[in-house]
Amino acid sequence: MITISSKSFTERPILHKTLLALGALIIVAAAFWPALHGGFIFDDYPIFAENNAIHVDGWHWHSWVKVWQWSRTNIQRPLAMATYAFNYAMGGSTFGFKLTNLVIHLVNMLLVLLLAQRLLQAAWPAQDSRRRSLASLGIAAIWAIHPLQVSTVMYVVQRMEMLAFSFVLLALLAYWRARHMQMARRRAWPWLLLSLALTSAGFAFKETAALTPGYAMLMELTLLHFRADSPRSERLWRLFYAAGALAAVAGIVFYVLPHYVFSGYFAGRDFTAWQRELTQLRVLPMYLGWMLLPLSNHLTFYYDNYVASTSLLQPATTLFGGLVLLALLMLACATYGRRPLLAFGIGWFFVAHLLTSAPLPLELVFEHRNYPALLGVVLALADVTYALSQKINPRVILTLASAFALTLAFLTVLRASVWGSPFRLAFELTHTNPGSLRAAQDLARSLMAMSGGDATSRYYGMSIAELERAARLPDASPMPEEALLTEASTHPGMPTQPWWDSLRYKLETRPLIPDTFAVLHRLTEQRLAGNTGIDAEQLAACYAIATAKAPWRETLHADYAELAGAVLRNPALAGEQWILALKLDPDVPSYGKRLTEYLVESHRYQEAAAVIAALMELQPSLRSDPKLNDWLEKTQGQVSAAQAPPAARSP
Numbered sequence: 001m002i003t004i005s006s007k008s009f010t011e012r013p014i015l016h017k018t019l020l021a022l023g024a025l026i027i028v029a030a031a032f033w034p035a036l037h038g039g040f041i042f043d044d045y046p047i048f049a050e051n052n053a054i055h056v057d058g059w060h061w062h063s064w065v066k067v068w069q070w071s072r073t074n075i076q077r078p079l080a081m082a083t084y085a086f087n088y089a090m091g092g093s094t095f096g097f098k099l100t101n102l103v104i105h106l107v108n109m110l111l112v113l114l115l116a117q118r119l120l121q122a123a124w125p126a127q128d129s130r131r132r133s134l135a136s137l138g139i140a141a142i143w144a145i146h147p148l149q150v151s152t153v154m155y156v157v158q159r160m161e162m163l164a165f166s167f168v169l170l171a172l173l174a175y176w177r178a179r180h181m182q183m184a185r186r187r188a189w190p191w192l193l194l195s196l197a198l199t200s201a202g203f204a205f206k207e208t209a210a211l212t213p214g215y216a217m218l219m220e221l222t223l224l225h226f227r228a229d230s231p232r233s234e235r236l237w238r239l240f241y242a243a244g245a246l247a248a249v250a251g252i253v254f255y256v257l258p259h260y261v262f263s264g265y266f267a268g269r270d271f272t273a274w275q276r277e278l279t280q281l282r283v284l285p286m287y288l289g290w291m292l293l294p295l296s297n298h299l300t301f302y303y304d305n306y307v308a309s310t311s312l313l314q315p316a317t318t319l320f321g322g323l324v325l326l327a328l329l330m331l332a333c334a335t336y337g338r339r340p341l342l343a344f345g346i347g348w349f350f351v352a353h354l355l356t357s358a359p360l361p362l363e364l365v366f367e368h369r370n371y372p373a374l375l376g377v378v379l380a381l382a383d384v385t386y387a388l389s390q391k392i393n394p395r396v397i398l399t400l401a402s403a404f405a406l407t408l409a410f411l412t413v414l415r416a417s418v419w420g421s422p423f424r425l426a427f428e429l430t431h432t433n434p435g436s437l438r439a440a441q442d443l444a445r446s447l448m449a450m451s452g453g454d455a456t457s458r459y460y461g462m463s464i465a466e467l468e469r470a471a472r473l474p475d476a477s478p479m480p481e482e483a484l485l486t487e488a489s490t491h492p493g494m495p496t497q498p499w500w501d502s503l504r505y506k507l508e509t510r511p512l513i514p515d516t517f518a519v520l521h522r523l524t525e526q527r528l529a530g531n532t533g534i535d536a537e538q539l540a541a542c543y544a545i546a547t548a549k550a551p552w553r554e555t556l557h558a559d560y561a562e563l564a565g566a567v568l569r570n571p572a573l574a575g576e577q578w579i580l581a582l583k584l585d586p587d588v589p590s591y592g593k594r595l596t597e598y599l600v601e602s603h604r605y606q607e608a609a610a611v612i613a614a615l616m617e618l619q620p621s622l623r624s625d626p627k628l629n630d631w632l633e634k635t636q637g638q639v640s641a642a643q644a645p646p647a648a649r650s651p
Contacts, residue, residue: 437470
């Protein structure tokens with residue numbers, strides 16, 4: 001007689017679920033695998049690929065301290081930067097960077113699975129445990145294998161977004177555990193503290209982790225309903241969230257709006273804060289379209305040529321998009337009692353975009369902003385599918401859902417194969433969005449790499465032609481001109497005057513944006529480094545235009561002063577620009593002393609004398625500063641000696 005213990009019956013479902021989850025992970029990994037052979041792109045370069053501070057070549061403590069210090073000073077995301085440094089310490093291959101991102105994505109898939117299990121347990125009837133189990137896995141798999149995720153996972157710098165979301169998911173799981181322990185009259189505060197700690201850790205990867213309380217509030221409004229172990233605790237819980245919501249509104253009114261909207265932060269953008277908010281009425285429905293129908297010609301990665309809305313009817317899709325979003329919000333409000341998971345999913349989509357759609361001086365569109373938001377849409381679709389299965393043959397619904405998942409997987413494999421080839425990706429991005437300056441620059445960079453820098457190669461000529469095309473694009477920044485001038489500096493026979501003329505024309509006729517200032521700075525750095533192929537006189541003419549249009553920008557005056565003093569040997573012009581920079585610095589005494597010391601050590605005494613005089617005029621208390629007076633005496637002596645007639649100079 002064969003006996004089977006009751007334990008085996010409980011272990012088999014667990015084993016079955018584990019094997020299913022493992023199979024889903026393998027399928028997702030296989031779909032993304034072709035993209036691991038691709039290269040870096042866009043912000044990958046300035047953030048870590050070309051950032052020597054992150055290029056750790058071992059496990060020396062001082063190297064890691066350097067990474068931490070750079071991050072704290074420049075980007076305020078130290079934990080994320082430490083992961084890039086880790087990749088360099090492990091060899092620094094692009095494959096390694098992308099594989100790390102894929103592993104993080106797979107871990108997030110498991111975390112989504114765990115969260116979905118809990119959400120469905122609260123939203124769907126208890127007797128549907130098997131359906132809940134399969135649906136949870138389906139939600140996690142569809143979220144993970146969606147084609148929209150390719151550009152986030154394989155755009156290495158978006159590891160920040162991915163890891164921040166990892167900690168959001170962990171924090172929500174801890175919160176869910178705390179709330180259920182609280183309802184059961186068990187000690188919950190350690191789990192609440194853990195949730196807070198995880199949220200704080202996520203913030204060190206990216207600021208989007210700050211949305212965790214918003215997701216938690218959605219849980220309360222739709223699924224948990226602020227239930228607690230006593231009526232008094234329920235009231236306190238509601239008051240806590242009401243106070244938190246009021247604090248968030250106050251933060252927007254008294255910090256976000258004054259700090260970002262009304263203080264010049266949008267001066268570097270070609271749209272205003274109001275126009276950005278109007279544009280989001282079109283952008284968010286477009287994101288929803290990508291999620292429901294992710295065709296490759298819709299996902300162009302670069303959206304630098306996306307046109308901002310100027311009113312509800314300019315373009316008219318702004319009003320239409322706003323109505324679509326309003327309808328979704330109304331649907332969530334109308335169904336949160338009967339279909340709480342649907343309401344939760346819709347609310348999750350909006351919460352996920354609270355920061356990136358706020359009146360902040362961010363770019364209008366980015367695909368990676370949907371990495372967390374996609375989960376809300378998948379949850380809402382899962383709930384709609386479940387509701388339909390109650391009225392239609394469940395097999396029909398399962399067949400349609402499976403077909404949708406397989407279609408997504410197929411599209412992901414296609415997109416991943418494109419991302420696996422830098423040239424193919426650059427070509428496709430330019431083909432699908434020929435008006436994108438960034439796509440054109442990527443293609444030119446790929447062609448230049450294929451030429452090996454050989455001016456006789458046909459790829460070299462194609463690269464130059466693509467840069468010239470990019471320079472002619474409507475509203476293009478001066479970055480193509482920079483690339484052309486840089487290339488010409490190493491090939492003296494190439495004509496440069498048309499590109500200098502184009503650069504000046506853009507400075508004169510178009511708003512100055514961050515890219516403009518970066519171009520002037522990089523050209524100046526090249527000239528200061530000894531690249532005589534960069535015409536200093538032409539560059540100075542560009543600075544004259546830029547400083548006249550943006551007299552408020554301190555670094556612009558400082559760069560101009562450095563070019564004038566160190567290259568053009570024009571101390572009068574340099575001193576004038578140093579003084580303008582000095583007046584704009586928030587800490588005049590400190591900056592003035594550092595600047596004076598630098599100029600004296602560089603033997604640029606006339607510039608130093610001008611700075612000292614201006615410093616003493618701006619800060620009269622410094623007239624008695626011993627060090628400053630020593631420098632003044634030294635510079636005056638050197639200037640007098642330099643201006644004396646030859647016969648009067650000592651032999």
